[in-house]
Amino acid sequence: MERIVLPRKFDYNESIRIRDKLKKRYPFLVCHSIGKSVCSRDITAYSLGNYKNTVLFAGAFHAQEWLTGLVLLRFLERICESLKARKELSGVDICASLMTKGITIIPCINPDGVEIVLNGAESAGKLSGFVKDISRNDLSKWNANCNGVDINHNFNAGWETLREMETRAGILGPSVRQYGGFAPHSEPETQALVRFCERNHIDHAFAIHSQGEEIYWSYGDNTPENSLTMANIFSVCSGYELVENDSLASHGGFKDWFIEYFMRSAFTIEIGKGENPLPVSQLDEIYERIEEMLVVGAII
Ligand SMILES: [Zn+2]
Structure with missing residues (x-):
């Protein structure tokens, strides 16, 4: 069967094309919006299995890292294929696992930022002048939402220290x-994710970033004891290295907030190696390297 998630630039139109095709081919897939971005773009979530006890995967917090969204959608497509054909995925009976544990995938937390990077400042609408000003017309380093806020610095975990x-x-x-x-939590994108996590039982969470082939697993005293064990398993599955927070990535991130607030495990996975934005031609290679880690992460 023809693949739906292809190595193409992952702008908002492409995300809608993928969403509509996935919904049509896999009617059991639950697709919903968890909220809107500053420019009123939907932040779309996909869920499968038991909602009451779900594992969360979220990507594209940072605009340059839009390939993470495609990687998560490829993962979603592969799970759907397995469910439809009642086949294993990476050696795991994912159908059986979804009876007890759900999977929720939010491929793109920052749709406005990705749109700015891929289609220019004009895609920020009324804020396009502001985007041009603060970027000095150079979007090559743009990672923020269209208010110029880095969503992964906006979570309420050591926010003042980070400031x-x-x-x-x-x-x-x-x-x-x-x-x-x-x-903290000033941005609608941050608020949408926080609300979603508060209203649903998330067993553990993954924030997908790029790049570095690394796994971050800890944040302060509330890091659960089994987080390191889980991270070691992910490392064995992928060959990615375990690292601890440092410098400007030490606070304010989604993973940090999730661990501190819920006292449950969360991980930041830095996919791929090279310079952001990673070339879309690397989609297959990066995905294949981490599929087993994602599958194990979903059922563990
Ligand atoms: Zn990032």
């Missing part, structure tokens, strides 16, 4: 990257 670090690094206001906002 001090940003200030020391000369990041004082809206910026192409690494500005955490005027308050």
